[in-house]
Amino acid sequence: MSIITLLTDFGTRDWFAGAMKGVIWSINPRVRIADITHEIESGQVSSAAFVLQCGYGCFPAGTIHVAVVDPGVGSERSAILVQTARYYFIGPDNGILSLALRHETIRQIRRFENTQLFRKPVSRTFHGRDIFAPVAARLSRGLALDRVGPRQEDYRQLSCVAPVKKKGVIEGTTIHIDGFGNVITNLPADMAQSSRAAFIRVAGCRRSIPVRSFYQAVPAGSPLALAGSHGYLEIAVNGGSAARDLGIRANTQVKLHLR
Amino acid sequence: MSIITLLTDFGTRDWFAGAMKGVIWSINPRVRIADITHEIESGQVSSAAFVLQCGYGCFPAGTIHVAVVDPGVGSERSAILVQTARYYFIGPDNGILSLALRHETIRQIRRFENTQLFRKPVSRTFHGRDIFAPVAARLSRGLALDRVGPRQEDYRQLSCVAPVKKKGVIEGTTIHIDGFGNVITNLPADMAQSSRAAFIRVAGCRRSIPVRSFYQAVPAGSPLALAGSHGYLEIAVNGGSAARDLGIRANTQVKLHLR
Amino acid sequence: MSIITLLTDFGTRDWFAGAMKGVIWSINPRVRIADITHEIESGQVSSAAFVLQCGYGCFPAGTIHVAVVDPGVGSERSAILVQTARYYFIGPDNGILSLALRHETIRQIRRFENTQLFRKPVSRTFHGRDIFAPVAARLSRGLALDRVGPRQEDYRQLSCVAPVKKKGVIEGTTIHIDGFGNVITNLPADMAQSSRAAFIRVAGCRRSIPVRSFYQAVPAGSPLALAGSHGYLEIAVNGGSAARDLGIRANTQVKLHLR
Numbered sequence A, B, C: 001m002s003i004i005t006l007l008t009d010f011g012t013r014d015w016f017a018g019a020m021k022g023v024i025w026s027i028n029p030r031v032r033i034a035d036i037t038h039e040i041e042s043g044q045v046s047s048a049a050f051v052l053q054c055g056y057g058c059f060p061a062g063t064i065h066v067a068v069v070d071p072g073v074g075s076e077r078s079a080i081l082v083q084t085a086r087y088y089f090i091g092p093d094n095g096i097l098s099l100a101l102r103h104e105t106i107r108q109i110r111r112f113e114n115t116q117l118f119r120k121p122v123s124r125t126f127h128g129r130d131i132f133a134p135v136a137a138r139l140s141r142g143l144a145l146d147r148v149g150p151r152q153e154d155y156r157q158l159s160c161v162a163p164v165k166k167k168g169v170i171e172g173t174t175i176h177i178d179g180f181g182n183v184i185t186n187l188p189a190d191m192a193q194s195s196r197a198a199f200i201r202v203a204g205c206r207r208s209i210p211v212r213s214f215y216q217a218v219p220a221g222s223p224l225a226l227a228g229s230h231g232y233l234e235i236a237v238n239g240g241s242a243a244r245d246l247g248i249r250a251n252t253q254v255k256l257h258l259r
Helices: A016-027 A045-058 A129-138 A189-193 A242-246 B017-027 B043-059 B128-138 B189-193 B240-244 C014-026 C045-058 C127-140 C189-193 C243-248
Strands: A002-007 A032-037 A062-069 A080-083 A090-092 A106-111 A162-164 A169-177 A183-188 A197-202 A223-227 A232-237 A251-256 B003-008 B032-035 B066-067 B080-082 B088-092 B106-111 B163-166 B170-178 B184-187 B197-202 B223-227 B232-236 B251-256 C003-008 C032-037 C064-067 C080-084 C088-092 C106-110 C164-167 C169-177 C183-188 C197-202 C225-228 C232-237 C251-259
Touching: A002 A016, A002 A045, A002 A090, A002 A129, A002 B017, A002 C127, A016 C014, A016 C032, A016 C045, A016 C232, A032 A045, A032 A106, A032 B017, A032 C169, A045 A062, A045 A169, A045 B017, A062 A129, A080 A129, A080 A162, A080 A189, A090 A129, A090 A251, A090 C003, A106 C183, A129 B163, A129 B189, A129 C169, A169 A232, A183 A189, A183 A242, A189 A197, A189 A232, A197 A223, A197 A232, A232 A242, A242 B003, B003 B128, B017 B032, B017 B128, B017 C225, B032 B043, B032 C014, B043 B170, B043 C014, B043 C106, B080 B128, B170 B232, B170 C243, B184 B189, B184 B251, B189 B197, B189 B223, B189 B232, B197 B232, B223 B240, B223 C032, B232 B240, B232 C064, B240 C225, C003 C014, C003 C045, C032 C045, C045 C169, C064 C127, C080 C127, C183 C243, C183 C251, C189 C197, C189 C225, C197 C225, C197 C232, C225 C243, C232 C243
Parallel strands: A002 A032, A002 A062, A062 A090, B003 B032, B003 B066, B066 B088, C003 C032, C003 C064, C064 C088
Antiparallel strands: A080 A090, A080 A106, A162 A169, A169 A183, A169 A251, A183 A232, A197 A251, A223 A232, B080 B088, B080 B106, B163 B170, B170 B184, B170 B251, B184 B232, B197 B251, B223 B232, C080 C088, C080 C106, C164 C169, C169 C183, C169 C251, C183 C232, C197 C251, C225 C232
């Protein structure tokens, strides 16, 4: 009765997510499959890492989380399986797992090397179907971890992940646009709760956006930055969509100005 | 082998629906979960009520229907569980269940008060994950209904639901835009089938839309109003999208003019 | 432990796909259901046929594939069940199954005639719920094929499916826009790999699009035609969306010019 979750940027218009489910159920017809989302913006690893971090922890212990946003597919980037105290995580080693893993106690990390576990032939572009789905399905049937490949010591962090502090300013980046149009940044929420936080500016956007505690602290239709329940500073518009109304996208530089 | 259905306005880009599934399967790993939709327009309770009414009855007896479009989340609105002769319904008591319940024989209504059943801590904004999902999952495992909370006598109706008749005109409102762009109103379909029905007008739209019996009764690209199979009068464009072509949205006033 | 897959143009905003699942689980609560997609462009049978062809083969033997894009619903078009060496296929007999069936060994074809298997009453517009879902569910419980209806000899092909060769030019059509905006045509991929292939032109689009072997063979932002992994010639933009950047839609004429 184990569970596999799927999180990708494959969209839902094509056969990609369905093909992964077919491969999984061909190997283990009893496993349950839950889509977290297939609508990560194409290639946005940081956005996928953020969504995984927010969603993975609701699943029961033993769940296998598969996250595939993989702009380096076909190149030399490696793929990993990470066993933590509660879960398994599978994905390319490009930072996609890193935000979730910060909250977990890591037991071991294995690099995919045993090609016997893969679907044949392995395509150059669809490792979700050919590599990640079959390894996850075999794991759900009790595959020994040392069959996957050799241990490795560490996993890659997101390149964007550490905000940089310069005098009077903290520089960061936007990492995810949620379905309401709220823009989540990589700045820790406690920065927004500091009394020194004054306003935030977004590259390519002229407005200074004030830091406030809740939506209604600004007039309807006005932007604000506030601490999100996910632990990051978020840019929103009271009653609107910050992404649309301000034209902000993922992977854009932001600067938090201090008093 | 029970089933839980989910109907929300959470969208499918984020982790929200996935988180609900994780919570449900953490409590009852054997229950089946069916998404009805997560793409109700944000906060449109009447639209959710309409979609639930159209879809719930295809599921087998014993199914637990969870509907969460909840603009009042965090306020004093109550949450309810309704047992009918065939099903269970769970949601905020804001009218979202009311159109479906009209067709059902109600056995009892319970107001959520037993916080022991909830996921801790309960957030202010995500009761789908923290309250509705865990109560539904416990119910699927046989929770006694009196554990949920005290009985209440009635449930809230949609405020928009009763059309108003004035001399020569019946006033109503649009309640749902379907995926084809058809605009469903709260006017009963038999009004459209009356020989007295002449045309309909939509607030903010200059055209008079004639009442007809079928799409091809007007030229391709032209609008009409007709009786929908769901029991309501619907505005459509022959071969087009009424929502897009006429710019009609949910929650807009309509007036049916009689001869 | 059998599996039913669903592929439709019903969208995911309404109750349509959920209703099919409810009907299926009412008849067989143990069967697994996988959505391939519900976002085929409305009425585009060739697009559905292409997506089915790409996705069906990942599922285990015995899977029942249900494909419903059915612009002729309510007319005299017939519905069929096709048993092949590995799978069952169910859908309207309008070509939607034809691309997948080319790869399969057909055992028998049955035309739906036994109305006792249907949900009552059968609506004029929602055969996915009333006819296709219940027959698929009964099949998953072991329904004898001769109960469905009489054998028929053949199934309909897509009308667009055969490219036409004229002097120096091969005429075909676009059949699917994938989620990345790549435009798949009905021209076999080996035509693109021939040294004689020079360029392709799309009706309503002035540019000559060169045939190349891989994306990076043209500058970023430029269009090309190349052999897709699905076996067809595909039109793409390096780093962009051919559908959006060039304004190409499904069911548009293309001409491959030879040297």
